[in-house]
Amino acid sequence: MTLALLLQETDMEHTLSGAEPAPLSVKPWLNRYPPDVPAEIDPDRFSSLVAMFEQSVADFAGRPAYTNFGRTLSYAELDTLSRDFAAYLQQGLGLAPGERIALMMPNLLQYPVCLFGALRAGLVVVNVNPLYTARELEHQLKDSGAETIVIVENFAHTLDKAIRQTRVRHVILTRMGDHLGWFKGTLLNLVVRHVKNMVPRHHLSSWIDYREAMARGRTMSYRRPELNGDSLAFLQYTGGTTGLSKGAMLSHRNMLANVEQCLGVYGPCLTPGEEKVVTALPLYHVFALTVNGLLFLRLGAQNLLITNPRDIPAFVKALKSYPFTCLTGVNTLFNALVNNTDFQGSHFSRLKLTIGGGMSVQRAVAEQWEAITGCKLLEGYGLTECSPLVTVCPYDMEGYSGSIGLPVCSTEVRLVDDEGREIRLSHTPGEMEVRGPQVMQGYWGQQERDERSFHDGWLRTGDIATMDEQGFLKIVDRKKDMILVSGFNVFPNEIEEVAMLHKAVLEAAAVGVPSGETGEMVKLVVVKKPGGELDERALIRHCRQYLTAYKVPKMVEFRDELPKTNVGKILRRELRDQAA
Incomplete structure (x- = not known):
C-alpha cells in the first residue's frame, strides 16, 4: 500500500466517522512524559564509552557484574580482565586506535571482557552474528576491513571458509568454558567438543589461544587512548536492500547519548547498584548491546548472560535461581516463556521492568505477561542507525495500546508525506523521520546511500506511522520491503x-x-x-x-x-x- 493510498484511506475514515484530525503541537510528547522523565539529556556527560566504563567499575568495584554458567565476574575483575585484553591488543598485536576488531560469539563472559577491552584499546568493534554462513561472514569482514577477530571455536569452521578473501591477520580462538575456572571450564569444553559434538573440524592455519592472549596481556603495559565523542565505537551491521548488509557508524557519543536516553526514560524505575538484569538476547544485537550491555553497566547492575535462550526449560531453570528485577526480550521470547508451565509457576515479586523491542509485541503476549508476572511489558522502537532507541512506552502507561510509545529524551520525530512535507495533523500517516544525538554518523563507505538516507538532517526510517495528540506513535506500514x-x-x-x-x-x-x-x-x-x-x-x-x-x-x-x-x-x- 502506498503512502498516498494510506492517506486517502485515513481521510475516508475520518469523513465516515465525522471526526477531523487535530493539529499537532510542537513536541506534544513532552506534555505526556511522567514528571520525573527529563525532556533533555546530556550526551556529553562522559567523553567516551571508556570514561563511562571506568566510572562504573570504580563506583561498583565490589559488585557482581556478569554471571554465566554459574561463574560471576565482579566489576573489579571486569576492569582487570578488560585491561589485560586491551594491553594485549595494543602491545601483543600492535593494533592502533581506529582499527576494526570483529567479535563473533554468543553471550559468554568473554564477550564483555573483549568488548570493553577493545574499546579501551581505542578499537572499533564489529559485532558478528556467530550463526552467519561463510558468505555472510566474508562480506562483513571484507566490508569492515577488520584484521582481527575473536571467535568461539564452535564457529571457527565458518571462518575457515571465509578468511582467505578477507584482510584478517589475527584470529583469537576461545572456548566456551575459558572463564569458568580450570575444573568447570575444562569439563564444559570437553562436553561441548566430545559429547555434544558442537565443534566442527576446521583447518585454520594460524590462531592465538584466548587464554594465552590474556596471560600475555597481564604482563604488558596499557596505554589509555585519546578518544572523544566523535571517535568511532562500533560498525554495527544491518541489512541492505542491495542484498548486502551495511555498517552503521556509531560513535562513542551516539552510544553514550542512547544510554543517557534509556536512563532518562527507565531510570525512575531503577536503583543504581541494586538491579539484576537478564540478558537472553545476544549482545551482538544492538538492542541488547545498548540496553543490557551499556545501560545496566552504567547502573552497576548484575547481568545474567543466557548463552542459549532457545533452550526454554534450561532458561526457566536459570531464572528460578536468579532474583531478577529487569528482563529484556522480543515478542517470540516472551511468548515462549508465558506458555511454559514452569515459568507460570515462578515468583516475580522483584520484577519491576520488562522491555520489549526488536519486533512488535503482540497484544495477547503483553496481556498474558502482565497477568502472570504482574509487570507491564513496555514496548519500544528503534533502529540500528539510532543506536538503537527512538521511542518507548512510558513506565506509567496503563495496559497494552499497540503503540510504540513516545520519542525518548532529546529526540525529535516527525512524519512526512511523499514529497517530504511535514504532516501536522494527528492520526495522519507519514514516513517517520528522526533527529537526535543517537543518530549514526552514516554508513561505512557508502556516501551515496547516506545521501538517500538523510533528508534535511533527518534520518529516514522507511516506516510509515501515525502520531496522536499526545505524541504516541503507531507503525502502520513499511515503506521499505524489510x-x-x-x-x-x-x-x-x-x-x-x-x-x-x-x-x-x-x-x-x-x-x-x-x-x-x-x-x-x-x-x-x-x-x-x-x-x-x-x-x-x-x-x-x-x-x-x-x-x-x-x-x-x-x-x-x-x-x-x-x-x-x-x-x-x-x-x-x-x-x-x-x-x-
Whole structure:
C-alpha cells in the first residue's frame, strides 16, 4: 500500500466517522512524559564509552557484574580482565586506535571482557552474528576491513571458509568454558567438543589461544587512548536492500547519548547498584548491546548472560535461581516463556521492568505477561542507525495500546508525506523521520546511500506511522520491503539472490508473511525455468547452504509469473498482500 493510498484511506475514515484530525503541537510528547522523565539529556556527560566504563567499575568495584554458567565476574575483575585484553591488543598485536576488531560469539563472559577491552584499546568493534554462513561472514569482514577477530571455536569452521578473501591477520580462538575456572571450564569444553559434538573440524592455519592472549596481556603495559565523542565505537551491521548488509557508524557519543536516553526514560524505575538484569538476547544485537550491555553497566547492575535462550526449560531453570528485577526480550521470547508451565509457576515479586523491542509485541503476549508476572511489558522502537532507541512506552502507561510509545529524551520525530512535507495533523500517516544525538554518523563507505538516507538532517526510517495528540506513535506500514523475523532484519534482495543461485530458478521474490512465533517469516515466490525440476524442500535445502537460519524461507510458492510494474520491477507488496 502506498503512502498516498494510506492517506486517502485515513481521510475516508475520518469523513465516515465525522471526526477531523487535530493539529499537532510542537513536541506534544513532552506534555505526556511522567514528571520525573527529563525532556533533555546530556550526551556529553562522559567523553567516551571508556570514561563511562571506568566510572562504573570504580563506583561498583565490589559488585557482581556478569554471571554465566554459574561463574560471576565482579566489576573489579571486569576492569582487570578488560585491561589485560586491551594491553594485549595494543602491545601483543600492535593494533592502533581506529582499527576494526570483529567479535563473533554468543553471550559468554568473554564477550564483555573483549568488548570493553577493545574499546579501551581505542578499537572499533564489529559485532558478528556467530550463526552467519561463510558468505555472510566474508562480506562483513571484507566490508569492515577488520584484521582481527575473536571467535568461539564452535564457529571457527565458518571462518575457515571465509578468511582467505578477507584482510584478517589475527584470529583469537576461545572456548566456551575459558572463564569458568580450570575444573568447570575444562569439563564444559570437553562436553561441548566430545559429547555434544558442537565443534566442527576446521583447518585454520594460524590462531592465538584466548587464554594465552590474556596471560600475555597481564604482563604488558596499557596505554589509555585519546578518544572523544566523535571517535568511532562500533560498525554495527544491518541489512541492505542491495542484498548486502551495511555498517552503521556509531560513535562513542551516539552510544553514550542512547544510554543517557534509556536512563532518562527507565531510570525512575531503577536503583543504581541494586538491579539484576537478564540478558537472553545476544549482545551482538544492538538492542541488547545498548540496553543490557551499556545501560545496566552504567547502573552497576548484575547481568545474567543466557548463552542459549532457545533452550526454554534450561532458561526457566536459570531464572528460578536468579532474583531478577529487569528482563529484556522480543515478542517470540516472551511468548515462549508465558506458555511454559514452569515459568507460570515462578515468583516475580522483584520484577519491576520488562522491555520489549526488536519486533512488535503482540497484544495477547503483553496481556498474558502482565497477568502472570504482574509487570507491564513496555514496548519500544528503534533502529540500528539510532543506536538503537527512538521511542518507548512510558513506565506509567496503563495496559497494552499497540503503540510504540513516545520519542525518548532529546529526540525529535516527525512524519512526512511523499514529497517530504511535514504532516501536522494527528492520526495522519507519514514516513517517520528522526533527529537526535543517537543518530549514526552514516554508513561505512557508502556516501551515496547516506545521501538517500538523510533528508534535511533527518534520518529516514522507511516506516510509515501515525502520531496522536499526545505524541504516541503507531507503525502502520513499511515503506521499505524489510522482513522482521524475531527482531532481526531480513531483506528480500539477499534471499532472492541466494534463490537465483539455483540452476532451476528463473525468477524469485521474497516477502514477509505473518507468523505467530516470529512475528514474520520469509516466504519465497518462485518461477521455475522451463523444464526445471525443483520442489519446495530442495529449494529450502539450497537456501540453508547460504543463509542464517532465521533468513531461510519457511514457505515456497511456485508460479508461472510474478506481478510486475510497467518497467518490470517485481511488486513484492502485491505478493505480500496476497499472502496475508
